[in-house]
Amino acid sequence: MAGNNEQNSRVARNKNQPQPPKKHWFRRIILTLLALFVIGVLAGTGLFFYYAQTSPKISEAAMKSEASTKIYDSNNKLVADLGxxxxxxxxxxxxxxxxxxxxxxxxxxxxxxxxxxxxxxxxxxxxxxxxxxxxxxxxxxxxxxxxxxxxxxxxxxxxxxxxxxxxxxxxxxxxxxxxxxxxxxxxxxxxxxxxxxxxxxxxxxxxxxxxxxxxxxxxxxxxxxxxxxxxxxxxxxxxxxxxxxxxxxxxxxxxxxxxxxxxxxxxxxxxxxxxxxxxxxxxxxxSQQYKSKVADSYITEVRKEIVKKGYSTTDNLKVYTNLNMNAQQRLYDIANTSTYVNYPNNRFQLGVSVVDSYTGKVSAMIGGRKHTNVTYGLNRAVQTDRSNASTMKPILAYGPAIEYNSWPTYKSLADTKYKYPGTDITLNDFDNKHLGNMTMRQALVQSRNIPAVRTLEAVGRDKAKTFANNLGMGLKTVNYSNAIGAEVSSLQVAAAYAAFANGGTYHKPYYINKIVTPDNQSTSYSSSGKRVMKASTAYMITDMLKGVINSATGTGTTAKISGVYQAGKTGTDNYADKYKGKVPSDAEPDSWMAGYTKNYSVTVWTGYDKPGDFSQVNYIDNSTSKISQDIYREMMTYLQEHSPNSDWTKPSSVGTVKKNGVEELYVVGHLFSNSEAASGTSSKDNTSSSITSSTESKAESSSSSESSSESSKESSSSESSKESSSEESSSSEASSSSSEASSSSEASSSSASSEAAPATDTNKAE
The missing domain is CATH 1.10.3810.10 (Biosynthetic peptidoglycan transglycosylase-like)
Known part of the structure; x- marks a missing residue:
């Protein structure tokens, strides 16, 4: 009992003693959260008013007007309203x-x-x-x-x-x-x-x-x-x-x-x-939605570019383009009237691209004829499903040969019997003839196929592909037959040739100069350009391509404009073997003309949309193959009326030498003697580039597994000749040394039975 009293007394004393304060953790958490909330609200309010101060203005007119994007030309004149x-x-x-x-x-x-x-x-x-x-x-x-x-x-x-x-x-x-x-x-x-x-x-x-x-x-x-x-x-x-x-x-x-x-x-x-x-x-x-049909193809591409740049055509934008509306009107008239060019029928089609040589600005473009009632129709100027034929030769063969192998314009090439390495596919020209040895200049001016393919073989496909892709070709693989054609657009070719025109700088072609949003935010665009070849390469290609238009033996004489300094290349593709007997011997699915001055690069494709349908005439023949040159000539004539006319200046890296009465060019430091030009070996550069001996052809075709796999692609692609397009020559002039050619020529093929293999095509390309 006494024990219990003592315990109770001790408890009572403890209760009377001061207790430590309780820790109000919950209240502190609530107060902290409340403080953070208030700070967040204040910060958010401050940020809101900060942004509000920089708000654009809004007017009744802006709210009442339709949200339509407007497109302007290079002179800031309205061309089209997309609303x-x-x-x-x-x-x-x-x-x-x-x-x-x-x-x-x-x-x-x-x-x-x-x-x-x-x-x-x-x-x-x-x-x-x-x-x-x-x-x-x-x-x-x-x-x-x-x-x-x-x-x-x-x-x-x-x-x-x-x-x-x-x-x-x-x-x-x-x-x-x-x-x-x-x-x-x-x-x-x-x-x-x-x-x-x-x-x-x-x-x-x-x-x-x-x-x-x-x-x-x-x-x-x-x-x-x-x-x-x-x-x-x-x-x-x-x-x-x-x-x-x-x-x-x-x-x-x-x-x-x-x-x-x-x-x-x-x-x-x-x-x-x-x-x-x-x-x-x-x-x-x-029928009333769009103001301009004249610039339809150009506007089609501008619409695509707007979306690529992250906008929408419904964003009420002001889009300032590089379109030269006067040039576009002339191009439209050339394509759709008989004032400038006579067309065989309304099914005859074209695709034309005009690019500024020094900036990459697309100045004009048309994607077809007789489509004035169609909005945003097929744009054949940017289609990549037709071979560009021999307009590829400077891009994939001769340009790389000068750039990497320092070949002079008088380099000797063999126009002799030839089979693609590792195959029984024989390459021929339109005339089924072999003109013997000729200079690189003659081969390009007369657009002979076999010398071009031999040149690609000597350069090597990897280097050639690099050179071509630097010019915007976008080739995933390169076959030897691509030296005379690949599926690219007129815009790609025009932009590539513009690099030759300006001395070696490639500009990716572009349409839009500036976009202004409704809140007056402006974004400008340009193509900075990238040097893709030496000045010597560009000049030497240009000098040879002048002959395509000006020389009596050139394939582009119809494109000549009196007094105008220009260079260019023609191209006509041919039908594959499966069409033989269905079309005349002079029938071609495509005809091209690509040319340039120091101001503009213009590329023209002509043909039919259904070249394999022979229920009616859907092919180009001798009577219509020059229309691409007519179109080019008329368009370039107009452009040059409003542009300075001056010749190209030879860079110090290019030397001149007389050969057989012709002023030929060479890369300074790589002057080939006559024997070196024939063999392809410069004493100053020690690089073997001969393409007239069988041992070298074998070396090229067997030097790597890539070569053999590429060769098998050649044979399996019995496009045997759509790929092997060939150039028509306005002269059958044979080069010197015919006998020398026949002794060395059978040999550019890696196949020992090249003579026995039947020709799969009589190619025709310009």
Missing amino acids: TNSRKYVKSSQIPDTLKNAVVSIEDRRFYKHKGVDYTRILGAALGNLKGSSLGMQGGSTLTMQLVKLSVFSTKTSDRNLKVKAQEAWLALNVEKHFSKSQILEFYINKVYMGNGVYGMGTAAWYYYNKPLKDLSLSQLALLAGMPQSPTYYDPTSYPAYAKNRRDLVLQAMYDNKAITKQQETAAQNVSIKSGLSSAGQKNLA
Whole structure:
């Protein structure tokens, strides 16, 4: 008992003693979080107002105008408006209440309650993002904010950031202060993109239904209200299933918003999505959508470039291009009238590219004839499915030979019987003749095939491919037959020849000079250029190519312009063996002319879209093969009327020497003697480049496994001659030393049975 009393007494004393204070950890955490929240709010508010101060201006005109990108030429004159020119603006009084209710229900249910920014929706959108939901059809932007984006900003990915969102919100608050809800809704309904180049729901009513808004049904109005979210995929003519799902979603939203009854919702959802669609309305508006047909092909490429640069053609941009509209008009007239060139029929087609020699600017382009009623049609100027024939010879054979092997223009080449290494495929020229030994200059001017392929063989495919790809050819592999043609576009050839014209610098061709966004942000573009060959190489190629046009034996004499300093190369492809007997012996699927001055590089392709269809004439023959040169001559004549005319200046790295009465060129430090020129070995450079002995041909074809695998590709590609295109020669002049040629010539083939192998083609290329 006494023990219990003592214990109780001890407990009582402990209770009376002072206790240590309790640690209020929970309260401290709450206070810390609250402080951080306040700091975050203050920081966010400060950042918001900082961004708001730099907001672009917004005007009523900007909100009322359609969001269309405008394209200007090099003189800053409007060429095309990518929005429709027949936009039907509808006033608020002309907009049915049903459409207004549909738009508000699907896009911004609290539209009439907020002041431009719906903080409830923003918070809900943030929570929805965390939960992975979409807030049941609605995001954080109000209709007013969407209007601001369409009027001032772009849909470019880089514009989807906190700064732009803050500025959108700030401008939306200001818009709501100065305009009524009715006006804002009117601006929005008239501004949104509705697909197929159509802006505004009033215009869309005519485009899709050929009726005014007031005459559309609930089902049709609901479809229009839902289209702006994805105009392409909600197009009822192209994607009816997607369009129906979206329309039904709008109807559901209208019912949820008490804008329609359940019976109206059900009835409208049961209406076919194609009900009332009218092609007449589409045709009427489509024919008026674009101002300029003359620059159609150029605009086609500009549209592609806009997207590649991260913009959209609906971003209300100002796009300043390198288009010379006067030159474009002349090119259009050359292609589509009989004033300058006589064409055999309207099926005869062309693709022409004009590039500034020193900058890479694409000055003009046309992708076909007789397509004036087609918008953004096939652009044959950039198609890469036709062989460029002998216009490839300077790019893949002779250019690399000068650049890497320092060959002089008088280098001796053998135009003698030849088989592709490791195959039984025999290469021939159009005339089935062999002219013996000739200089590199003669071989290029007369466009003989066998010397060109032998040259590629001597240089080596790897080096040749490097040289060609530095000139924008984009070749993945190189076969020996590519020396006389590969599938590249007229634009690629024009840009490559421009490098010869300017002394050895390649500029990637480009269309756009500057893009200005609605908030006046400007981005300029250029092609800096890259030196891809020595000045000596460019000059020597140019000097030889002058002879193609000016020499009596040249293949491009039709392209000659009196008094104009120019150089160029022709090219005609030929039909493969499988077509023999189906077409005349002089038939060709393609004819090219590529030429340049110091100012411009112009490349022309001509042919038919269906060269393998012989139900009618779909091939080029002797009567039409020179049309490519006619087109080139007429276009270059116009260009030179407005440009200085001067000759190229020989660089100090190039020397001259008289050979057989001809002033030939050589790379200084690599002067070949007559015997060296014949053998291909310079005493100063010790590099063996002979292509007239069988041992060297064998060495080239067997020096590596790559060579043999490439050879097997040659034989398996019984394109035997589409690849082995051949140049027509305006003279059958044989070079000197015919007997020497026959003693050394059988030998450029690695196959011991080259003489016995039958010719697979009588090639024809220029």
